[in-house]
Amino acid sequence: MSHMKELTKGLFKENPTFIIMLGMCPTLSVSTQVSNALGMGVAVIFVLTCSNIFISMLRKVIPDSIRIPSYIVIIASFVTVVEMVMHAFVPAIYEALGVYLPLIVVNCIILGRAEAFAGKNGVLDSALDGIGMGIGFTMSLSFIALIREVIGAGTITLFPIGSFSGTITLPGLSASPVRVMTLAAGALLLMGYLKAFFTWKSTKGGKA
Amino acid sequence: MTRYIKTAVTLFLISAVCTLLCAIVNNMTAPVIAMNNENDRVAALSAVSTGLTIGEEMEGDGGAVGYSIPLTDDSGALAGYILGLTANGYGGAMDIIASYAVDGSVMAAKLTTNSETPGIGKKAENDWYMEMFKGLGADSPIPVTKNDLPSEQSALVSGASVTFSGVTSALRAGSDYVKSLGGAV
Numbered sequence: 599m600s601h602m603k604e605l606t607k608g609l610f611k612e613n614p615t616f617i618i619m620l621g622m623c624p625t626l627s628v629s630t631q632v633s634n635a636l637g638m639g640v641a642v643i644f645v646l647t648c649s650n651i652f653i654s655m656l657r658k659v660i661p662d663s664i665r666i667p668s669y670i671v672i673i674a675s676f677v678t679v680v681e682m683v684m685h686a687f688v689p690a691i692y693e694a695l696g697v698y699l700p701l702i703v704v705n706c707i708i709l710g711r712a713e714a715f716a717g718k719n720g721v722l723d724s725a726l727d728g729i730g731m732g733i734g735f736t737m738s739l740s741f742i743a744l745i746r747e748v749i750g751a752g753t754i755t756l757f758p759i760g761s762f763s764g765t766i767t768l769p770g771l772s773a774s775p776v777r778v779m780t781l782a783a784g785a786l787l788l789m790g791y792l793k794a795f796f797t798w799k800s801t802k803g804g805k806a
Numbered sequence: 807m808t809r810y811i812k813t814a815v816t817l818f819l820i821s822a823v824c825t826l827l828c829a830i831v832n833n834m835t836a837p838v839i840a841m842n843n844e845n846d847r848v849a850a851l852s853a854v855s856t857g858l859t860i861g862e863e864m865e866g867d868g869g870a871v872g873y874s875i876p877l878t879d880d881s882g883a884l885a886g887y888i889l890g891l892t893a894n895g896y897g898g899a900m901d902i903i904a905s906y907a908v909d910g911s912v913m914a915a916k917l918t919t920n921s922e923t924p925g926i927g928k929k930a931e932n933d934w935y936m937e938m939f940k941g942l943g944a945d946s947p948i949p950v951t952k953n954d955l956p957s958e959q960s961a962l963v964s965g966a967s968v969t970f971s972g973v974t975s976a977l978r979a980g981s982d983y984v985k986s987l988g989g990a991v
Binding site: 627630656659660661663664667668671672674675678679682683685686687689693694696697777780781 | 809812813816817820821824825827828831832834835836838839842846897898920921922923926928931961964965
């Protein structure tokens with residue numbers, strides 16, 4: 599399998615959110631604003647890539663009987679690192695992500711890729727798998743957040759740069775938003791529609 | 807037996823390396839985090855002081871009121887208090903810094919440290935959220951539930967009732983504390 603395939607499979611073909619259906623908890627909870635989704639995505643890319651590399655390096659050293667505790671220790675360490683760095687240097691994103699940042703430890707994507715891929719493959723492929731899956735997760739999360747925020751609040755929240763406040767307000771929608779989209783029920787509804795769309799799309803593609 | 811020892815040593819070494827990594831990063835980030843927290847606190851105190859002079863910090867009641875700071879006007883007369891309040895939110899403890907007039911009415915408030923749900927409970931960080939309580943606490947009571955709010959304000963806090971209850975109970979406790987001081991420093 600080519601290295602490029604390891605990198606790109608997480609984007610669409612094995613997208614962790616829409617195809618493998620992993621990491622649903624942060625997907626549904628953090629996708630209320632685009633900036634939160636991007637912040638969470640960057641944190642997951644870092645943790646996923648670093649933990650995949652570390653676990654792949656140690657795969658022949660870690661006894662099979664303690665592989666899960668070892669993976670958890672490694673993943674928790676990188677989550678702690680990313681939490682401390684975000685708290686120090688991007689406190690606004692750290693505050694916005696709240697409890698979901700430390701909960702990356704139990705994100706199924708991280709442990710899933712460690713168990714299914716990094717524990718059985720080389721360092722380079724594991725790193726590319728982590729980057730690809732992380733980017734795929736970030737894309738999905740940002741896409742869901744964009745739809746939820748636009749419909750549910752009539753805004754698009756990015757990051758303030760210079761004179762740009764970071765928030766784009768959409769006239770009309772911001773005055774009378776569909777508030778249920780910002781709630782958990784709206785997230786579940788949207789996720790159901792998107793999953794149905796991607797399943798239909800992949801089935802149709804398979805027949806063609 | 808050897809297999810168990812080897813397994814234990816392996817897990818210990820992995821944990822030791824991970825701990826070392828966390829310790830190094832903590833050593834680099836802890837001073838920055840402490841400085842950010844202090845800057846946030848000073849900014850919050852300044853924001854809720856409403857232009858009055860901030861005095862020396864004193865201990866609170868040991869419950870919801872962590873500390874109190876008297877506020878004085880230009881003539882040096884006592885004009886109110888800033889209180890550091892602790893509330894229970896959906897995501898755990900929340901810190902609120904609020905200023906009160908001597909009669910116990912809220913002058914300004916700000917939600918600082920919290921772990922509320924992004925986009926839902928975290929709405930309480932916005933200025934418009936705390937504006938709802940401005941002037942309440944003396945003659946007009948601070949609302950207990952969102953049903954006590956006008957319909958347009960009730961819709962704004964919809965979906966975050968636990969956060970709302972936490973904030974209002976802390977503000978009520980602060981108001982009662984200020985009234986109990988009776989204008990004393």
